Amino acid sequence: MTDSTKQYAVQKSDAEWKAQLSPAEFHVLRKAGTERPFVGEYTDTKTVGVYKCRACDAELFRSETKFDSHCGWPSFYAPLAEDRVEYIEDSTLGMKRVEVRCANCGSHLGHVFEGEGYGTPTDQRYCINSISLTLAPA
Numbered sequence: 249m250t251d252s253t254k255q256y257a258v259q260k261s262d263a264e265w266k267a268q269l270s271p272a273e274f275h276v277l278r279k280a281g282t283e284r285p286f287v288g289e290y291t292d293t294k295t296v297g298v299y300k301c302r303a304c305d306a307e308l309f310r311s312e313t314k315f316d317s318h319c320g321w322p323s324f325y326a327p328l329a330e331d332r333v334e335y336i337e338d339s340t341l342g343m344k345r346v347e348v349r350c351a352n353c354g355s356h357l358g359h360v361f362e363g364e365g366y367g368t369p370t371d372q373r374y375c376i377n378s379i380s381l382t383l384a385p386a
């Protein structure tokens with residue numbers, strides 16, 4: 249499913265991203281890193297608003313779909329719209345997971361899991377790094 253020739257609406261070189269992002273943001277967004285659990289700034293945030301991609305400002309998630317998963321990362325049960333994100337099969341760490349990326353710039357956001365029994369409308373958990381997001385309060 250990964251297509252290295254894919255063009256995004258926002259397309260930048262590593263050097264351009266490094267100039268724009270902090271080293272920690274670059275590591276997660278552009279190198280598919282993972283923030284440590286329970287340290288992200290939005291883990292327990294209840295503020296009403298829209299979460300945007302920290303790399304390109306595309307609107308990705310609404311606070312209304314954020315729920316308490318107690319997993320240590322901000323968790324949403326659905327994206328703002330299906331076309332805002334893209335899904336990539338990820339088999340690193342010996343696990344079959346589905347990576348979630350920003351569809352506008354290709355930056356790594358986190359992973360999506362389903363069937364965990366959280367009782368949300370979709371039974372999905374978009375487990376997203378705080379550092380991949382910027383909250384715009386409503």
Ligand SMILES: [Zn+2]
Pocket residue numbers: 301302303304305306350351352353354355
């Ligand atoms: Zn983006």
